[in-house]
Amino acid sequence: MTGGEILGVTAVGVLAGVDLVSVPQAMTARPLVAALVGGWLMGHPAVGLLVGVLLELFALETLPVGAARYPDWGPPAVATGALVAERAGTTVTAGIWPVLLVAVLVAALAASIGTWSMHLVRHANGAAIRRYTDQLERGDPKALIALQAGGFVRDSGRSAALTLLTLLPGGVLVQVLSESWRAPAVVAEGIVLSVALGAGALSAWRLFGRGATARWLLAGLVAGCAGVLLWA
Amino acid sequence: MRGGPPVGVTFRGVPGFVVAAARLFAVQSAWSYERMLGIGFGHAIEPLLRPLRGHGGARYAEALARQSRFFNAHPFVTSIAVGAAARAELDGEAPERIERLRAALCGPLGVLGDRLIWAGWLPACVGFGLILVAAGAGAWGVAAFFALFNVVHVGLLVWGLRAGWRAGMRVAGALANPFLQRGLEVVGPLAALAVGAALPAVIVWVVRGAGMGVAWSVAWTPLVAAVAGAGVFAAAAHRIGTRLTALSAAILVLGVVVVGGELWP
Numbered sequence: 001m002t003g004g005e006i007l008g009v010t011a012v013g014v015l016a017g018v019d020l021v022s023v024p025q026a027m028t029a030r031p032l033v034a035a036l037v038g039g040w041l042m043g044h045p046a047v048g049l050l051v052g053v054l055l056e057l058f059a060l061e062t063l064p065v066g067a068a069r070y071p072d073w074g075p076p077a078v079a080t081g082a083l084v085a086e087r088a089g090t091t092v093t094a095g096i097w098p099v100l101l102v103a104v105l106v107a108a109l110a111a112s113i114g115t116w117s118m119h120l121v122r123h124a125n126g127a128a129i130r131r132y133t134d135q136l137e138r139g140d141p142k143a144l145i146a147l148q149a150g151g152f153v154r155d156s157g158r159s160a161a162l163t164l165l166t167l168l169p170g171g172v173l174v175q176v177l178s179e180s181w182r183a184p185a186v187v188a189e190g191i192v193l194s195v196a197l198g199a200g201a202l203s204a205w206r207l208f209g210r211g212a213t214a215r216w217l218l219a220g221l222v223a224g225c226a227g228v229l230l231w232a
Numbered sequence: 233m234r235g236g237p238p239v240g241v242t243f244r245g246v247p248g249f250v251v252a253a254a255r256l257f258a259v260q261s262a263w264s265y266e267r268m269l270g271i272g273f274g275h276a277i278e279p280l281l282r283p284l285r286g287h288g289g290a291r292y293a294e295a296l297a298r299q300s301r302f303f304n305a306h307p308f309v310t311s312i313a314v315g316a317a318a319r320a321e322l323d324g325e326a327p328e329r330i331e332r333l334r335a336a337l338c339g340p341l342g343v344l345g346d347r348l349i350w351a352g353w354l355p356a357c358v359g360f361g362l363i364l365v366a367a368g369a370g371a372w373g374v375a376a377f378f379a380l381f382n383v384v385h386v387g388l389l390v391w392g393l394r395a396g397w398r399a400g401m402r403v404a405g406a407l408a409n410p411f412l413q414r415g416l417e418v419v420g421p422l423a424a425l426a427v428g429a430a431l432p433a434v435i436v437w438v439v440r441g442a443g444m445g446v447a448w449s450v451a452w453t454p455l456v457a458a459v460a461g462a463g464v465f466a467a468a469a470h471r472i473g474t475r476l477t478a479l480s481a482a483i484l485v486l487g488v489v490v491v492g493g494e495l496w497p
Contacts, residue, residue, distance in 0.1 A: 060355065
């Protein structure tokens with residue numbers, strides 16, 4: 001990956017990272033969007049889309065509710081979309097599955113680190129607010145602007161760091177571990193699909209498996225299976 | 233009431249309405265555990281309080297200080313509280329009444345947004361987007377997800393600001409809006425339906441080459457294995473309980489498999 005590509009992926013990672021909480025919560029932080037853009041930056045949006053769909057199944061349980069701690073999938077998804085697209089090259093073959101397996105693991109680890117990085121930013125915001133208490137109690141609008149800007153800068157720095165962490169050490173891990181993978185590619189394929197579908201099913205069950213929505217979830221599953229059979 | 237509304241302040245005439253709406257998109261920028269959305273609330277409402285700046289600016293400063301204190305609700309419907317609180321300040325309501333209004337809105341607006349958006353509209357849009365991708369729409373499916381979600385996001389934010397401004401201290405009536413109530417009834421089942429249909433659709437889409445015309449190693453065997461494996465994974469994680477998130481379970485399983493793949497004979 002060239003310096004320009006790293007810079008481009010990091011810039012998009014920052015946009016995805018600040019979108020989760022700070023601004024504008026337009027859902028560019030969802031892996032479906034973020035990984036597609038990451039792949040597109042490396043000239044292979046279809047691979048980015050594949051990564052995005054797989055990561056989205058893991059991210060289904062991520063609902064950014066208030067003070068709760070939740071993983072940040074945006075920057076890792078941008079970086080992983082770019083990494084897999086770069087490794088896939090121009091022709092995608094079954095050999096991509098070990099790369100996808102390690103990339104999904106790297107993205108999941110980075111998303112977990114994202115949880116803690118957001119916690120740190122929130123504490124830093126609190127410390128900044130305490131420094132501005134007098135101005136805030138005097139109703140000084142400049143204090144509000146300074147705090148909002150400070151929060152944005154901290155979140156941007158956090159997002160850039162998370163993208164670079166996924167892209168650089170994560171990229172080395174993806175390269176080394178996928179190249180030294182010795183099992184057949186079909187094993188990686190089966191495991192990635194099992195875990196992604198299992199995570200998606202578990203999240204769907206936790207979100208909708210109780211009360212009035214349970215029968216709608218079941219109806220959706222039946223409709224989805226019927227649609228797949230008819231389509232095939 | 234302390235002096236009544238400033239002359240000429242109507243909804244159409246509020247000069248800071250567009251700026252306030254734009255600032256509401258960044259209402260969580262300075263989110264902290266102490267004030268939560270308080271700073272963003274103060275930043276968003278500030279343009280609407282500018283008509284109070286006359287006569288030495290004391291009312292403006294008092295109002296801004298009050299509006300920057302603790303506030304917590306769903307970010308998309310915080311606009312309702314911003315509109316209502318701004319109207320109450322401009323109407324000259326007593327400070328303690330305004331503070332009670334802000335405190336009273338936190339819970340209902342939090343529940344409303346969480347049910348309507350996080351547990352409803354967001355998963356519904358994700359499910360719909362995934363179905364479109366699986367049906368061959370490619371990046372257009374992602375674009376549809378993005379557009380669908382944000383039509384409601386922007387619409388709710390702007391509607392909330394207007395509704396709050398119109399209602400002022402009587403903002404509870406805005407929450408009983410029939411469209412909003414109907415939305416709450418419909419969005420949960422819609423989301424469950426969309427996510428349920430998306431799961432088999434995307435997994436078959438991936439197995440069939442993810443729209444790239446690639447025939448993976450063995451087409452249907454991994455699908456059967458994946459469904460069985462997914463069942464085992466989800467059941468095990470469910471049995472352990474909510475302490476184990478899907479993410480942590482996935483890290484554990486994928487980590488073990490990566491090591492296994494390296495040691496494969």
